[in-house]
Amino acid sequence: MIRIDSVTKRYPDGTVAVDRLSLEIPDRSITVLVGPSGCGKTTTLRMINRMVEPTEGTILLDGEDSRRQPVTTLRRSMGYVIQNAGLFQHRTIVDNIATVPRLLGWGRQRARERAAELMERVGLDPSLAKRYPYQLSGGQQQRVGVARALAADPPVLLMDEPFSAVDPVVRKGLQAELLRIQDELGKTIVFVTHDIDEAITLGTMVAVLREGGRLAQYAPPADLLSNPADGFVEDFLGADRGIRRLSFFPSDALELTTDAVIPADATAARIAAVEAPHLLVTDADGRPLGWAAREELTAGDLRTDRLLPYGRPFVPGADSLRVALDCAVLSPVGRAVAVDGHGRVTGVVSQQTIGEAVRAAHTAGRADEQKVAG
Amino acid sequence: MTGFFDIPSDLQHSWAGLIGLHLREALLPVAAGLLLALPIAQLCGRFRWLYPPVLGLTTVLYAVPSLAFFVVLIDYTGQTELTVMIPLALYSLVVLVPAIVDGVRSVPDETLAAATAMGFGSVRRYLQVQLPIAAPAVIAGLRVATASSISLVGVGALIGNQGALGNLLAAAQKYDRPELAVNAVVTMAVLAILCDVLLVALRVLLTPWMPRGGTRLKPAARRAEITPEGAVR
Numbered sequence: 001m002i003r004i005d006s007v008t009k010r011y012p013d014g015t016v017a018v019d020r021l022s023l024e025i026p027d028r029s030i031t032v033l034v035g036p037s038g039c040g041k042t043t044t045l046r047m048i049n050r051m052v053e054p055t056e057g058t059i060l061l062d063g064e065d066s067r068r069q070p071v072t073t074l075r076r077s078m079g080y081v082i083q084n085a086g087l088f089q090h091r092t093i094v095d096n097i098a099t100v101p102r103l104l105g106w107g108r109q110r111a112r113e114r115a116a117e118l119m120e121r122v123g124l125d126p127s128l129a130k131r132y133p134y135q136l137s138g139g140q141q142q143r144v145g146v147a148r149a150l151a152a153d154p155p156v157l158l159m160d161e162p163f164s165a166v167d168p169v170v171r172k173g174l175q176a177e178l179l180r181i182q183d184e185l186g187k188t189i190v191f192v193t194h195d196i197d198e199a200i201t202l203g204t205m206v207a208v209l210r211e212g213g214r215l216a217q218y219a220p221p222a223d224l225l226s227n228p229a230d231g232f233v234e235d236f237l238g239a240d241r242g243i244r245r246l247s248f249f250p251s252d253a254l255e256l257t258t259d260a261v262i263p264a265d266a267t268a269a270r271i272a273a274v275e276a277p278h279l280l281v282t283d284a285d286g287r288p289l290g291w292a293a294r295e296e297l298t299a300g301d302l303r304t305d306r307l308l309p310y311g312r313p314f315v316p317g318a319d320s321l322r323v324a325l326d327c328a329v330l331s332p333v334g335r336a337v338a339v340d341g342h343g344r345v346t347g348v349v350s351q352q353t354i355g356e357a358v359r360a361a362h363t364a365g366r367a368d369e370q371k372v373a374g
Numbered sequence: 375m376t377g378f379f380d381i382p383s384d385l386q387h388s389w390a391g392l393i394g395l396h397l398r399e400a401l402l403p404v405a406a407g408l409l410l411a412l413p414i415a416q417l418c419g420r421f422r423w424l425y426p427p428v429l430g431l432t433t434v435l436y437a438v439p440s441l442a443f444f445v446v447l448i449d450y451t452g453q454t455e456l457t458v459m460i461p462l463a464l465y466s467l468v469v470l471v472p473a474i475v476d477g478v479r480s481v482p483d484e485t486l487a488a489a490t491a492m493g494f495g496s497v498r499r500y501l502q503v504q505l506p507i508a509a510p511a512v513i514a515g516l517r518v519a520t521a522s523s524i525s526l527v528g529v530g531a532l533i534g535n536q537g538a539l540g541n542l543l544a545a546a547q548k549y550d551r552p553e554l555a556v557n558a559v560v561t562m563a564v565l566a567i568l569c570d571v572l573l574v575a576l577r578v579l580l581t582p583w584m585p586r587g588g589t590r591l592k593p594a595a596r597r598a599e600i601t602p603e604g605a606v607r
């Protein structure tokens with residue numbers, strides 16, 4: 001465990017970048033430092049690997065003062081990833097990744113084999129190995145940065161806004177990839193970002209810092225959203241924190257209805273029996289085709305080419321309440337379509353039903369907090 | 375009839391011999407200048423306040439006429455090649471020191487931070503990261519220093535015929551053979567161009583990691599990822 005113990009950093013010009021910060025960073029999980037520009041995130045991160053020395057306070061690694069070991073040894077045991085990857089432009093991709101193993105005295109062959117292994121792990125095509133950084137896209141460079149940090153299998157990974165220089169689509173991909181890699185490797189990751197969405201997506205714990213390097217709140221993302229410590233945190237979370245919080249509630253408790261779901265070859269009697277104003281028509285395998293308005297239907301006249309689009313379906317259990325709500329909001333008839341893992345319809349759910357589930361979830365959340373507080 | 379390449383015997387060298395001598399007197403000082411400039415530039419990088427006075431000093435040295443240097447040095451080193459080469463080495467500093475300092479400073483902060491974070495010590499970081507990335511700038515400096523050194527060697531003719539090809543200029547006057555002067559100028563120009571070509575070749579060899587103008591590798595490399603036929607290429 002990394003323990004930051006009332007650490008202060010005052011730069012020579014008098015700037016207090018970090019002010020009596022204390023954090024316990026749990027092992028094998030992602031801890032995110034988030035906050036506005038200049039609030040001391042980079043400084044905090046760099047104090048962990050001693051690129052910046054604290055003015056006051058100590059940083060303990062598994063209970064031992066980080067100053068007890070030689071600084072280069074310390075750094076080689078911590079992977080470091082930065083914005084724009086900071087790749088060595090004069091070295092090939094494979095040699096970039098092999099850097100720390102080589103510093104640790106591995107043979108060239110073994111280091112290169114390890115590098116090739118890591119390229120695969122972070123999703124880089126082996127054909128890129130002999131290229132130079134300028135021949136890679138920003139997203140690929142960022143993957144190389146991650147691979148390079150992982151090369152010597154360090155227990156700790158420090159990441160300073162690693163994905164902020166790539167476009168949103170690539171960033172989403174890189175975030176998903178990081179979570180997947182973390183599932184496999186279980187590193188202790190300290191991740192700096194100024195993007196609260198990224199913090200909530202990635203963090204097991206999120207530390208919100210405010211100007212002047214003071215800690216505003218340190219909590220799991222769901223708690224942060226439900227219970228911001230003060231106005232600053234609330235503002236920082238943004239206007240839609242209630243909706244965002246729904247990401248943390250599962251959608252499998254939603255009550256699905258199936259009476260408005262009919263196969264394309266349904267009989268007139270079956271159609272007439274439906275009370276809802278819209279029917280979801282499915283194909284022979286049970287996959288959704290689209291919505292039909294009931295009053296426009298006459299028996300035996302189910303025109304599948306005139307259906308309204310069914311929008312994006314959600315998978316109860318796999319998707320959150322937020323996704324379900326989003327599907328319902330986007331649906332032309334105000335109902336979200338639920339499917340199983342194979343894309344077969346398991347039912348539909350109205351905005352109203354989702355709204356009730358949201359209220360129930362929030363109430364349950366508050367009850368939990370009261371229990372904790374009491 | 376004496377020909378273009380017939381060198382008066384008092385010069386004690388054939389034409390080829392003069393070329394060898396000229397190259398030695400021109401290039402050794404540049405090499406010595408480089409060896410001197412590296413630690414000076416390193417110090418200037420470490421202590422930033424040192425850079426402006428060092429630049430000032432090299433500029434002042436460059437402004438001292440070579441003749442003045444010869445007069446001072448001749449008491450210590452006599453009428454030898456060394457007397458010619460010492461000023462040339464000092465002159466080369468005026469381009470080499472800034473070339474190295476600027477080259478090393480051009481290394482992006484992120485690259486430096488990454489190197490430090492990965493556990494490079496400062497010596498290793500200088501040798502393995504900063505200098506290689508500064509190589510193109512250093513070689514650009516070497517090109518200027520080399521060309522100027524090749525032309526300046528000729529001044530050595532003033533002290534006991536130590537000017538190599540430059541001696542031909544004096545001989546041209548003495549024997550009233552203007553073709554010797556033409557020979558000297560053309561040969562020096564050709565030598566300068568050849569050395570420059572070699573330095574450019576060296577840079578190309580040392581920097582496979584630089585985007586090359588013209589070939590525009592980047593878009594091609596990107597395309598290669600998308601199109602299947604590109605991936606085969």
Ligand SMILES: Nc1ncnc2c1ncn2[C@@H]1O[C@H](COP(=O)(O)OP(=O)(O)OP(=O)(O)O)[C@@H](O)[C@H]1O
Binds near residue numbers: 015040
């Ligand atoms: N070397 C330095 N000397 C003096 N002040 C510094 C130095 N480095 C950072 N600071 C100051 O310390 C404060 C915190 O800087 P830091 O880089 O840690 O912020 P940050 O949270 O990472 O910001 P950003 O999101 O913009 O990267 C800022 O006010 C900055 O100007």
Ligand SMILES: [Mg+2]
Binds near residue numbers: 041042043160
């Ligand atoms: Mg920062």
